[in-house]
Amino acid sequence: CAVFGVYGKGEDVARMTCFGLQALQHRGQESAGIAVGDGETIMVAKDLGLVTQVFDESTLAALEGFVAVGHVRYSTSGASASWEAAQPHISAIDDVLIALAHNGTLVNTNETRTRLIDEGVQFRSGTDSEVAAKAIGVVTRKTHHLRSGIRRAMEALEGAYAMVLASPDSLYAFRDPNGIRPLCIGKLPNDRGWVVSSETCGLDIVGAEYVRDVEPGEIVRFNDEGMHSEQGVVAGRRASCIFEYVYFARPDSVIDGMSVYQARRNMGRIIAQEAPVQADLVLGVPDSGVPPAMGYAHESGIPYADGIVKNRYVGRTFIEPTQAMRQLGIRLKLNPLPSVIAGKRLVVIDDSIVRGNTSKKLVDMLREAGATEVHLRIVSPEVLWPCFYGIDTDTRDQLIAANMTNEEMRAFIGADSLAFISLQGLRDSIQANHDGFCEACFSGEYPVAIPESTSRKSFL
């Protein structure tokens, strides 16, 4: 998912949020929503679909105000494509009105949810994000302070969250104590206001200048008095998702001081050193495999070629619910160029292997198009553990690397050789301004304890 927020008197905050969400569309294509506060009340528009499908001129024109929060959703299961699950969530408890947008996954909301239901709170969806919204609303009603509501919720909720929240007259941004999902702050020129975005590419599109990232455990508020910061909960071990650099973020974003594009180039350079091979051409699997393929080509001296064309109107294939749809999805999305690759030995760079569908199909297609050898190089280590913090990497039994040796995987995929970047090599690719990454999908060391009994199902 992605979140975006704007505070700006006299600005068209709904339109800005719409642009911001379009820049962040790669983080979720299932639903889109914007909530706007005008000092008195909050209005929300949200629906299933892409940002451009949900918002047109008349919808945007109706959203008048000076504070806005927005969200695009990437759900972890096909079953949850419901309007109720679309964000921002509105919580209206007595006179406390807020809109909340959440990127991440909370691991312990069942208990909080039960307690809130006992207090008479009603829920429209089964999502963890709605629980967070209503928990903040209930505490705020009691304390009359939104910041204490947020703080108490941060103390109670565990897991990954990068959140933006609008009251009728203020914008808030806060991040879990481990800083798992990204969130950054920008400033509009000439003191016109403030912007918060999951990635810096969302700041660029509205002309905001990057100020800094929201710190782990921090609450930042933007209103008439400007920007105000306080520590909501004590920061824990820094555990920013390393996969953002590999796959999830846009290459033109900068996370914690490190360009995602440069990190991807470095990954290609490093895997060229770790797993060299004789070949005629280097290909990248679009989109996230292309910058590391450039890095590999540069390091190895083997020329880079555009040998795989991507249909830019097809979304991220990973999100399709069934195996059959996923396989069709890959065909729809990627097509090799026989005129480039026929008779050639290829090094093919991709970002990750999860279930193995993409690689298997791709290698088949490349051979059909005339490649004589296909050497697959993957710029993330073997994905051995599911992610519980907001990126769907499925249950262990579906993770191909958790169930096969690398030689078995190579044979299954049909490649001539297969290599994954080492975890140290991946770390070395990223010169961020901290060295605390979550690497749990590779190492199984989860920064936030996963309850023993928790199956993936309970996170949906």
Ligand code: 5GP
């Ligand atoms: P597979 O076909 O091996 O199951 O999926 C791996 C491919 O899915 C990668 O090429 C990657 O680009 C894409 N993908 C889409 N969404 C995700 C995600 O959330 N996590 C990971 N690791 N890969 C994803």
Ligand code: SF4
């Ligand atoms: Fe990122 Fe992997 Fe950690 Fe999930 S488990 S937050 S994908 S590093």
Ligand code: MG
């Ligand atoms: Mg891919």
